[in-house]
Amino acid sequence: MGEGIAQNFAQGGLSVRVFDQNTDILTRCFNQVGANLRLFAEFGLLPKEPSLILSRMEFHLARELEKKIKDCAFVVESIPEVLPQKRELFARLDSCHQDVILSSNTSSFTMSAIAEGMRTPGRVIGLHYFMPAHIVPLVEIHRGKNTADEVVEVTRQLMVKVGKKPVLVGKEVPGLIVNRIQTAMMREANYLVEQGVVTPEDFDMAARASYGFRLASLGPFAQLDINGLDTVMRGNEQIYKVLSNTTEPSPAIVEKVKRGELGLKSGQGYYDYRGKSKEQIIEERDRNLLKQLILFNQL
Ligand SMILES: NC(=O)c1ccc[n+]([C@@H]2O[C@H](COP(=O)([O-])OP(=O)(O)OC[C@H]3O[C@@H](n4cnc5c(N)ncnc54)[C@H](O)[C@@H]3O)[C@@H](O)[C@H]2O)c1
Structure with a gap:
């Protein structure tokens, strides 16, 4: 899912940093996004050259996260659906600058569960894409019990900017809508x-x-x-x-x-x-x- 989400942001005009634990996966991601963009271009859905959009993307190993994330404004976590792994990653992200919004593409966990134990749960929000993330228009936005209203609104506006159709999920329910x-x-x-x-x-x-x-x-x-x-x-x-x-x-x-x-x-x-x-x-x-x-x- 991560590569489709990264492509969506880059296609929407934003600079993107992709992190994974594995170099082969980063290479595969670069190649797959390139192929996806060429297909978009073939269908007349790309206003810019695929190479220009690809040049907005950087690829890094996850161990460099804290160093390379410093000037990012928005994070989308899309690691496997394993709660302890997600909590461990959000605990690492907890220390990055307070203005950075931290979102998760989780399909089944509530954001309150993922943010448990964090010092800054107010900036944590759910952002659920649908496979294939670079094509399907919908994203479900869902909040945890501490998510700030402003974070919900900024996320909604960002999704509109990158061409998605955001829908707000009004309560924490398993499976969302x-x-x-x-x-x-x-x-x-x-x-x-x-x-x-x-x-x-x-x-x-x-x-x-x-x-x-x-x-x-x-x-x-x-x-x-x-x-x-x-x-x-x-x-x-x-x-x-x-x-x-x-x-x-x-x-x-x-x-x-x-x-x-x-x-x-x-x-x-x-x-x-x-x-x-x-x-x-x-x-x-x-x-x-x-x-x-x-x-x-x-x-
Ligand atoms: N597959 C779907 O159809 C789908 C749809 C919507 C949402 N989701 C959600 O998206 C998330 C990812 O699902 P997926 O199917 O893409 O999983 P996946 O296993 O295919 O990909 C996860 C990637 O995360 C990397 N990773 C693991 N730990 C990491 C870490 N600490 N830092 C950086 N990278 C790390 C792995 O190397 C792997 O490349 C899950 O939360 C899932 O529920 C999946």
């Missing part, structure tokens, strides 16, 4: 597959060609208004009762994980990716998403 909705939807989708109602392939087509097709231009609440709320209410009365409310992961996913079928990274999941490179599949995905981004920007 989008992951809760995606998880609820996939609980039901897995249930329908288990019950023999639909295959994963047909479910994917049903989702893409119906509500997925509509969603980018018409939000679900706006859609309810068009449907008519009385009709919606009658539908809720019938359907809520029969939806899955399981609290366990899908048995099909548990089985696949046991067999080592982890999806794209292992070559097999719901689909078979063997015979195609991961890079090819990701580039194909990005090409389709960039076509959508052009349309989304016109809405």
Whole structure:
């Protein structure tokens, strides 16, 4: 995720310093951002040369963090989703200049949990990007119990400046907004597959060609208004009762994980990716998403 976030800031006109523990990862990041920018240029989405945007980025080892971060104004942490590791990093960041805003791309921890034990929790804020971070427009901004109002507002304005669509999450809730909705939807989708109602392939087509097709231009609440709320209410009365409310992961996913079928990274999941490179599949995905981004920007 880190490389997409770094690209987003550099594309938005800002100087960026990328830190990782590993030189190979920094090199991979440089190469991947270069390839991403060339794809943006091919789709006419880049006002400047890719090389000019890349020249705004510096790459450093994490051991140089304290030295190289001195004149930074905004930090985005995107290390693995392991709470002690995040807390250790925020403890290091606690000593940097008070004006620096410290954000985290965490998907599942509250910012109060990450900031626990810090002297300066008021400047800590959640900034949740979506994969691929350099393309998907949304970022969820979420605060900890001590986050200052001004920090929320500066972060929101910064996201607008770098071309994102920020949404504020009003309370500390696990999964924030989008992951809760995606998880609820996939609980039901897995249930329908288990019950023999639909295959994963047909479910994917049903989702893409119906509500997925509509969603980018018409939000679900706006859609309810068009449907008519009385009709919606009658539908809720019938359907809520029969939806899955399981609290366990899908048995099909548990089985696949046991067999080592982890999806794209292992070559097999719901689909078979063997015979195609991961890079090819990701580039194909990005090409389709960039076509959508052009349309989304016109809405
Ligand atoms: N993968 C997703 O789809 C996704 C989506 C939204 C948010 N997130 C969140 O983004 C964060 C990162 O996820 P990811 O999938 O990119 O993980 P990842 O494991 O692919 O990348 C993490 C990187 O952090 C580096 N790292 C580890 N410790 C470090 C340290 N102390 N200093 C500097 N670099 C360090 C690692 O070398 C690695 O390159 C997590 O909090 C995750 O929940 C992930």
